[in-house]
Amino acid sequence: MSGFGSNPGPVPGMTDTAAMMHYDANKRSVLIAYILWFFLGWFAAHRFYAGKMASGLFMLAVSLISWALTAIAIGYLGLAFIGLWLLIDAFLIPGMIRSYNRGIIASLGR
Incomplete structure (x- = not known):
């Protein structure tokens, strides 16, 4: 089993079925x-x-x-920054997940 966030490379001589199983086991979900x-x-x-x-x-x-x-009240500035970042991330999540999953696919092609 791969670690959290890791993207292990393919095994030499991996079949298409094994590659698909590797992708399915490591892909990320937008819903999650x-x-x-x-x-x-x-x-x-x-x-x-x-x-x-x-x-x-x-x-x-x-x-x-x-x-x-x-x-001491200064922390609210940082929390406002994080809140804005979270709002922006709501729109960026699909692209981040797509990029991660494409990285898995690219590692299978090596």
């Missing part, structure tokens, strides 16, 4: 990404799911720091 966005968007779960690790870590860090700084 939206569920993660809705419930865990503040923690960038949808970005981690789509394989966007760097931006996911940045979003998570800004979110956590902003929540910690709400006690």
